[in-house]
Amino acid sequence: MTTSERLVDATRELLWERGYTGTSPKAIQQRAGAGQGSMYHHFAGKPDLALAAIRRTAEEMRAAAERVLGGEGTAYARVEAYLRRERDVLRGCPVGRLTMDPDVIADGALRAPVDETLDWLRGRLAGILREGVASGEFDRSLDPERTAAAVVATVQGGYVLARASGSAAAFGAAVDGLLALLAGRRAA
Amino acid sequence: MTTSERLVDATRELLWERGYTGTSPKAIQQRAGAGQGSMYHHFAGKPDLALAAIRRTAEEMRAAAERVLGGEGTAYARVEAYLRRERDVLRGCPVGRLTMDPDVIADGALRAPVDETLDWLRGRLAGILREGVASGEFDRSLDPERTAAAVVATVQGGYVLARASGSAAAFGAAVDGLLALLAGRRAA
DNA sequence: GTCTATATGCAGATAGAC
DNA sequence: GTCTATCTGCATATAGAC
Numbered sequence: 001m002t003t004s005e006r007l008v009d010a011t012r013e014l015l016w017e018r019g020y021t022g023t024s025p026k027a028i029q030q031r032a033g034a035g036q037g038s039m040y041h042h043f044a045g046k047p048d049l050a051l052a053a054i055r056r057t058a059e060e061m062r063a064a065a066e067r068v069l070g071g072e073g074t075a076y077a078r079v080e081a082y083l084r085r086e087r088d089v090l091r092g093c094p095v096g097r098l099t100m101d102p103d104v105i106a107d108g109a110l111r112a113p114v115d116e117t118l119d120w121l122r123g124r125l126a127g128i129l130r131e132g133v134a135s136g137e138f139d140r141s142l143d144p145e146r147t148a149a150a151v152v153a154t155v156q157g158g159y160v161l162a163r164a165s166g167s168a169a170a171f172g173a174a175v176d177g178l179l180a181l182l183a184g185r186r187a188a
Numbered sequence: 189m190t191t192s193e194r195l196v197d198a199t200r201e202l203l204w205e206r207g208y209t210g211t212s213p214k215a216i217q218q219r220a221g222a223g224q225g226s227m228y229h230h231f232a233g234k235p236d237l238a239l240a241a242i243r244r245t246a247e248e249m250r251a252a253a254e255r256v257l258g259g260e261g262t263a264y265a266r267v268e269a270y271l272r273r274e275r276d277v278l279r280g281c282p283v284g285r286l287t288m289d290p291d292v293i294a295d296g297a298l299r300a301p302v303d304e305t306l307d308w309l310r311g312r313l314a315g316i317l318r319e320g321v322a323s324g325e326f327d328r329s330l331d332p333e334r335t336a337a338a339v340v341a342t343v344q345g346g347y348v349l350a351r352a353s354g355s356a357a358a359f360g361a362a363v364d365g366l367l368a369l370l371a372g373r374r375a376a
Numbered sequence: 377g378t379c380t381a382t383a384t385g386c387a388g389a390t391a392g393a394c
Numbered sequence: 395g396t397c398t399a400t401c402t403g404c405a406t407a408t409a410g411a412c
Contacts, residue, residue: 003396017290018209018290019207019209019288021206021209022210025387025388026388035396035398036388036397037397038396040388040389041396042395045388045389046387046389092287096345096348096352099280099347099348100280100348102206102207103210115353118352119352122349141372142368145361146361146365146368147368148365149349149358150362150365152349153342153343153346153362154342154345154366155345156344157284157340157341157343157344157346157348159287160284160287160306160341161310161337161341161344164299164302164303164307165303165306165307166299166303170337173334174334174340175338176331176334176337177331177333177335177339177341178342178369180329180334181335181338181369184372185372213405214405223378224406225378226378228408229377229378230377
């Protein structure tokens with residue numbers, strides 16, 4: 001792995017664990033095993049490095065979601081597979097957590113990949129739900145867009161509940177609750 | 189207002205806007221119009237002041253929720269009133285956002301009020317949903333605990349979606365989606 | 377109770393040697 | 395490409411005068 005790659009990876013880990021404000025250049029260098037000069041040779045500074053890290057994390061999250069969402073089965077089964085997919089629940093969402101960082105939200109370039117990723121996910125889920133309605137699997141009255149927003153919000157909020165309680169079970173409860181509601185909209 | 193109160197209020201605002209890591213003693217002092225000596229006279233340091241601020245914020249959030257949840261109407265109507273209650277959506281949840289702060293999660297004393305508040309809220313909503321099931325308003329198969337977890341998660345996740353997109357509408361879409369699903373579980 | 381002085385170390389770089 | 399030196403200012407206090 002190149003020094004540049006190690007710097008990006010170290011930044012990705014630190015952004016996930018400590019957020020943008022809580023991540024210092026020095027900490028990045030130490031984790032990457034790189035010196036100051038090295039970091040500033042490859043990147044213009046902290047925002048530039050963070051941008052590269054966030055883009056990479058966003059890409060990976062999208063790919064991971066697509067692996068599950070693009071699978072086999074009914075619309076309900078694919079949404080369920082997404083919701084129940086294995087997660088490092090107590091670590092939080094590496095993309096969603098950035099929305100609580102004021103410096104990320106204030107910088108359009110840093111916010112863009114976050115927004116695009118969550119919006120892509122919402123749209124992808126909405127498409128699956130729309131198929132489910134069209135095929136007669138779901139009740140006609142189910143609104144794919146709003147339901148998809150609720151699905152994404154439940155996941156993001158599930159992380160909050162899990163971290164507050166220190167237990168991954170809180171995430172599971174929220175997901176179970178949502179899935180039970182969604183199951184009730186399947187056409188008889 | 190006393191100097192001590194002004195310090196707590198300033199800390200509450202800053203924790204909401206910038207989180208624990210992003211909030212410095214100096215910023216607190218400036219916002220409160222108090223000097224260094226003054227702050228360290230009234231509080232042992234940043235963690236002590238943050239604890240007072242978090243407890244106060246937690247109390248207020250609970251009181252605000254109770255004002256809506258303790259109102260009149262069916263179980264569905266009260267849950268809806270809670271979900272649609274006016275919120276400063278783009279500012280995020282002053283309690284929930286703290287779960288993304290590693291220094292808060294690592295400190296049991298700071299995490300406790302956060303956990304207790306979200307857990308109280310979940311329990312309060314579960315009680316209302318349980319009444320709704322008992323009264324025949326909701327389908328017998330509705331699980332009050334898990335559904336309540338989904339409601340709280342949707343709100344917390346709604347803030348994430350809103351802040352990512354820069355639009356309060358994203359919060360509204362998630363809430364609409366969840367309410368539509370919940371409405372479908374009302375007994376015929 | 378509040379103020380000013382003082383202190384260590386980190387944040388976030390820039391400059392220039394090698 | 396990487397290293398070391400250097401810089402300004404903030405983070406987070408402590409000490410002691412008033």
